[in-house]
Amino acid sequence: MLAAHSLSIAVAGRTLVEDLALEVRSGECWVVLGCNGSGKSSLLLAMAGLRQPSAGRVELRGRPIDAWPRRALAQRLGILLQDEPADYWGSTLDYVLLGRYPRSRTAYSEDPAAKGEALALLEEVDLAGHAPQPYRTLSGGERQRARLAQVFMQDPECLLLDEPLQHLDLKHQLGVMQALARRAAGGRAVLMALHEPAMAARVCDRAVLLYDSGRVRQGRIAEMLTQDNLELLYQCRLEPAGGPDAKIFVPR
């Protein structure tokens, strides 16, 4: 569905990703892991067609990402950005409804079906009571979940998420991961950058590891999230939590 071919990404003269071949298929849930500054966000932005890679290309359904008309692309590919200005003035419900823009001609759908869908999505991210609340008065974690609901409202077949768990407490981390897993199970292609390998291990089926040198490893999650790989990736000593057979590692 979404594929990178010989993709290289450089930021401020530093090569972060080199010659990456990656294909996210329908129904797959991928995680991108790496240290701060390893190029996770840059990779997602390039995959979304929001940044020009320094070399290589990105294709959605076999068509170069730049060749898609903006609106048609927005109907198929949505991205949760790491940072977004929080000065949106409307209600939380209005904010989520903006996700419908690629499929309607107005910013705020008057369609009762769309409104019902937005309310259901707010419930899914545990914000049911916050629909009329001004978006900018939400807490950081609540805002993060509203932003996720907006991407779900967009309902693209390809979901890119940059740190979907930031600002979230444990309960909502799990809720969001389950919501993403449901979308992958429903045939969406999901690619997310995370700092939580343990959460990735529970939900994702494939991983991309971005090392400092621009080197990339990818494969099945069980083969990627080993103690050796993660120690090398995060450049710190780890130990298994909950016994030697566990797949969860914590800093030693």
Place this chain on the structure above:
Amino acid sequence: MNRRTLAWLILLAVPASLAVAVWHGSVDIPAARLLAALSGGGDSIDREIVWGLRAPRALAAFACGALLALAGTLLQALLRNPLADPFLLGVSGGAAAGALTAMLIGAALALQHVFAFAGAAFAAASVFAFSLRPSGWNAYRVILAGVALSAGFGAVVSLLLALAPAAQVHGMLFWLLGDLSGATDPLPAWLVLGVAAVVAQSQAAPLDLLALGEDKARSLGVAVMAVQSITFGCAALATMAAVLLGGSIGFVGLVTPHLLRLMGVHDHRMLLPLSLAAGGSLLALADAVARSVPAPVELPVGIVTALVGVPALLFLLTRTR
């Protein structure tokens, strides 16, 4: 007050403000004679005052205020900066430098307009050229280029004032303060207003999405660069038309959108047309005050807009959280 009621009140203010502007002036015309003159009968002097002087003046004031408020709303959305106002683009400075140059060399009124237009167009084109990069728009560059150009034109204007003979300085000052006394033909401004209003309205939804940031707007299908270019062009055109009609009338463009936002109107589908209506009505009323209160002398209308608008905005600020 709910938003629908507010919208109706603002729309009703349009005919009301125009009626007040036609009714009031340095000569007192009683209501019965005014109605007679408006319907084409009555005294020929009354008819000349109402149709020949006040109606065009009221329409010019309205168009000028509407253009400035529309430009202010567009620029505040484009730059995501609440302090953006139409004069940020250096357009008024450019127009002032052009108009004063024409006055200094003793050019005819028509030529003053040509000079003012050339100055304004030069300023807008410069800001455009400095801020548009192949990668996209940069709000900081718009603001910095606008501030730099405004400062440069300010120096030119000061120089022209220093060079001008004392007899010309008064006319120049009125031009700088914002003055509608020379605004006898509102038709061109209304044509620009019509075009700008339609174009601006077509960008209402994308402007709402731009509040989420450029990347997010782009990912939701907004052609960000096109929206920004259209918005900038529309705001520059509106400002130029307003400045050519009434000089640098301050405050209307900055404050009208804020007044509406403080009253709960944010959605650009509503904000754009209501800004237009409210800005036009405000300036039509302010101009009626400028013409009639200190009769027979006329005040530059820019003084009135500031004296009325500043306390109104401060009052609203104390009423909102």
